Amino acid sequence: MANICAICDKRPQSGNLVSNANNRVKRWVYPNVHVIRYRLKGQTGVFRDAVCTKCLKAGKSEKVILLIDLTFRDY
Numbered sequence: 001m002a003n004i005c006a007i008c009d010k011r012p013q014s015g016n017l018v019s020n021a022n023n024r025v026k027r028w029v030y031p032n033v034h035v036i037r038y039r040l041k042g043q044t045g046v047f048r049d050a051v052c053t054k055c056l057k058a059g060k061s062e063k064v065i066l067l068i069d070l071t072f073r074d075y
């Protein structure tokens with residue numbers, strides 16, 4: 001489980017945290033992904049995978065059966 005959406009392939013992005021003195025420190029921005037059971041439109045199989053909340057809200061997965069777990073960040 002590496003914070004990657006199974007539908008749209010959204011993944012963590014790296015960037016810089018920039019201080020007032022312009023010191024730059026590496027930071028990661030994680031997508032809001034949740035592990036759910038879902039069914040894709042026009043398909044019969046039910047998958048259990050990490051899906052981002054943008055895809056959930058857009059209705060790309062037809063049916064959210066059970067909200068199982070929050071994904072955990074690996075830092």
Ligand SMILES: [Zn+2]
Pocket residue numbers: 005006007008009010051052053054055
């Ligand atoms: Zn997504």
